[in-house]
Amino acid sequence: MSARRTHKQGRAGGGRIDRQKTVRFIFDGVSYSGHPGDTLASAMLANGVTLLGRSFKYHRPRGLLSAGVDEPNALVTILRGEAREPNIPATMVEIHDGLTVVSQNRSPSLAWDFHALNQLGGKLLAAGFYYKTFMGPAIGPLKGTRFWMFCEHFIRRAAGLGRAGTVAENIRYERMNAFCDVLVVGSGPAGLTAARAASDSGANVILAELDPHFGGSANWSDEEIDMKPAADWAKGIVEELRGRQNVRLLPRTTVWGYYDGNTLAAIERVSDHKPAPAKGEPRHRYWTIRARKVVLATGALERPLVFPGNDRPGVMLADAARRYANEFGVLPGERIALFTNNDSAYQAALALKNAGAQIAAIVDVRTEPSEAVRALAQAAGAELLAGHAVIGTEGAKALSSVTVQHFDADGKRLSGATRAIQADCLLASGGWSPAIHLASQAGAKPEWDSRKQAFLPPQPTQEWLGAGAFTGSFSTTGAIAEGHAAGVSAAGGKAAPFDLPGVQPEPLDPDPAPIFEIKAEGKSFVDFQHDVTADDVRLAHREGFVSVEHLKRYTTLGMATDQGKSSNVPGLAIMADALGKPIPEVGTTRFRPPFSAVSIGSIAGERYGDIKPDRLTPMHDWHVEHGATLYSAGLWHRPQIYGLPGETVEQAYVREVKASRSTAGIVDVSTLGKIAVQGPDAAEFLDRVYTNLFSTLPVGKARYGLMLREDGLAFDDGTTWRLGANDFLMTTTTANAGKVMQHLEYFLDVIWPELRVTVTSVTDQWAGAAIGGPKAREILASCVEGTAVDNAALPFMGIVHGKIAGVPVMICRLSFSGEMAFEVYCGSGFGTHVWQALIEAGKPFGLVPYGLEALGTMRIEKGHVTGAEIDGRTTARDLHLDWMLSKKKPFIGSAMMDREGLAEPTRLQLVGIVALDNRPLNGGAHIVEELDQDNPHGSIGHVTACCYSPMLGKYIALALVKRGSALLGTRAFVSDPLRKRFGPVEIVSNHFFDPEGSRMHG
Structure with a gap:
């Protein structure tokens, strides 16, 4: 047995692990062993390994801070063959045989990291150093450049923590949609009670818990501090819920996003804890949950205290140490000191004493701790140093001692002689922050509670209720009562009496002293993940960053995977002190999803490769059977050409255009x-x-x-x-x-x-075909029943109803090709039937089907605009459509369309372009007045669409050109350096063919 493992069995000896079995895994190339139920963090701690990471900026040695999702230091990369997944908290990795993990942000190893030299940078690497250092003009040998251009390569190589994988994973992911009456997030005492109460009322309930086991800490409570009844109660509730048909239990499921309409996003880690997924089993499952009501019972996160040396390996949160002892049977140290501003650390001290650790001292910033906590300190065998603070830690890569000094909490001053306490572990507790992230995402600002020194959830803007530590109720009995009431309310039922025999209200005060920082010599870290110190926060204030949002971005406080879980309140307290304002006036940043990291694979689910849906017209199979070459137009698959053997694309569309303009052509327009x-x-x-x-x-x-x-x-x-x-x-x-x-x-x-x-x-719902050309009316007349299609019955822009091959159709006479043309619509289920009837009717007249290339060519010849010209930057006047701007009424955009900038005569205007060297043109090519192939410059516009015109026998294009209307009849040049196309062009009207419209009107 490891020297770090507790000797007790059962609830107080590590209830989550199975000591009868051994699991072997690899960390940084070294083989270790643990037990089923261990996390990577608990197993490494049990093996005596305290150095698990390096900090982001200074590359300082870091150990475990927490035992849960809020872990900022021990981020690792999981290897699966050649695939790698970075930035996973070691506290959230369940070990299994064959697990292979490597540490991050170090070179060549954790123990010997070359980049630890960054620690010598000191104030040079303070907040905003990259803004100040790399943006000024360079001097000396770098004259004429900017220093950033020299440093960028090295900075980018050093940026980030883990290295993302580049190898495709052979792993399944799934997406699920779920609907429920009540979603309960969190399964501590409040969440369990809420789920049971809602279920009792007949509601369909989903209970989501990010840990592998339901019940929260109550499931593993230490029997020696009289919490065994709560633990037994929690286990009983879980078993009861498992047997109910109207309850779905989702363990290992993190609800990470709260969106409009009570829609929440969650990720279920289905098989991460297994050596290999079962057949057909996904690795992760992404849940979209739409709930009528939500109960947020997400608990609270313990905060660190800010003091010099608070990041040394061996410094840990007090409740995390208690969890390692109770849940995993692991002692974080043999001789432990505690530093606190509240009562909860005393419970951790007693739990660790009962688990076999020696408690050297409890350092409390408060001068008069209550009699209840004094009794706990005595039971833990600890010396109580009231009115003292830790001002430093010692140790190379692990803690060896802490330095304490008398502290005046009212004046926030240190005085008197210092004292060293030998300890290999220091547990800190700065109070508790309710995990209000989801409530904040739902759309309102958190509310500050000065008594609890914490931000509490806002007033609901969506259909949610809160319960337990989430609302600031830190006692088990209070959480149970709130959970029951929330569950009943969410389900719309009536409150029934409930009882929890044997559980008495805790005599401890959960409210902390308003002390988060001890000002003393040395680096005091606020955000462990990003190496943000208390001095960085004060520097940001001195440099004018008084908004918390600016503070966050300038210092990187609470960004990335941390999202303010541990760093938010201490950072705001220091900023408030610098501003001389209370914390609520300083405010807090709004939390945003995701609450914790989400795998991209789970978001994609089964959709990988080309994840766009394929949209096929009703006549798609006919097009394929008749030799159409298809390509994507948006999401639609549309015929490009109907090529004959040996034809190029250009030859095919030229043939189709000539046939359409000489006899008739038909095109599928169902996609409009x-x-x-x-x-x-x-x-x-x-x-x-x-x-x-x-x-x-x-x-x-x-x-x-x-x-x-x-x-x-x-x-x-x-x-x-x-x-x-x-x-x-x-x-x-x-x-x-x-x-x-x-x-x-x-x-x-x-x-x-x-x-x-x-x-x-x-x-x-509608299938559409456009038939146009000199013979189009005759073809329609030969197959349409129930209506005439002559000029009297069907004038330009007229609509008639009839039948083709027995199918009701609607026909409108309008033209995109510039020929006399008709659009024929029918129900989509009859699209192919009507299409084939039109093809058969047109055979005696030489009707040909044509694709998008021919359609585009005919519209360019006519000068009609599409999305290439309506590109979000053009006005009606730019496109010569100002004749459509009504002066009789207002309309969307009418108030803004006459702005000075939109009436500027030098704006780009629609024109036609003819290649004078009779060579193909390219979309996107620039138009210039002076050609300079060696130094292309002076663009006056660009080509929007181009083709070979069968009617003109030339390569033509539409273009947007500055002062285009004034340049008609002049010459310019096309400049396309990427495709090496240069040559003379003539600027002409965009109406190349039949500008009078005689063919369209017949």
């Missing part, structure tokens, strides 16, 4: 966004959304519309069809369908909730 806008105020709503009028649109007609953003820039274009007095069908560009839907919903929900309008996405 389609939104049903319905209700008594639908016309008024469209008038506000579009720049042009829609309330005057007759039933049975369509109109082209343009939308602006609120800032006056172009947002989207499309046609909207009036199907009835209060019934419109809006079409949008394929790429912007989702954004337009969000845009409409936002304005209806937030800006104009009084409008009686509903908007519904119907993109997937």
